[in-house]
Amino acid sequence: MELDIIHLKEIDSTNKYCYKLGKEGKRNLIVVSDVQTGGVGRLERKWYSDFGGLYFSILLDLKEFKNKCKNENIGKLNFLGSLSTIETLKYYSKDFGAYGIKFPNDVIVNVDNKDKKLSGILSEININYGFLVLGIGINVNNKINDEIKDIATSLKELEGREFDRFEILNRFIDNFKNNYFLNDDEVLKKYKKHSKTIGK
Secondary structure: OOOEEEEEEEEOOHHHHHHHHHHOOOOOEEEEEEEEOOOEOHHHOEOOOOEOEEEEEEEEEHHHHHHHOOOOOOOHHHHHHHHHHHHHHHHOOOOHHHEEEEOOOEEEEEEOOEEEEEEEEEEEEEOOOOEEEEEEEEOOOOOOOHHHOOOEOOHHHHHOOOOOHHHHHHHHHHHHHHHHOOOHHHHHHHHHHHEOOOOO
């Protein structure tokens, strides 16, 4: 699976832009923006998207997914985002045991016995046009807004250094491609391994 990358300096929402491209017939691409002015998470909650974070959306073709993968369960795509994200972030951590997935899609890390959000994921599907948009926000080098500093953190805060956002993006893409072709049982097994809620 090849994914073309569109890099923007600023946009309201990478998900909205991907959704627009999906309705225009575009497929299998990633839109990444340095800043989002209107980023949102689940339940329309605001996602602070200042410079230094990694904000991107993947536009996928549902028909291709069904044809190439081992089953037709499109719900699996929703788990691939959080699974590929946590596998990527653990690579850069000195304490990867503190990382976990909070159902359904938040990547959290335990800091001083308190779980803090490191990444959020929002998926949007359009059955009529046959595409899915998987939006991912990762706090990398960005300063955490005062309003959410008690419940969120960044990779820089955790590890004490800055990171190359596009190195992280490329590693995520590799992990996502590897997980893309796994069957349901394989995905669920890996997801449970990282989950802080399922089976706990």
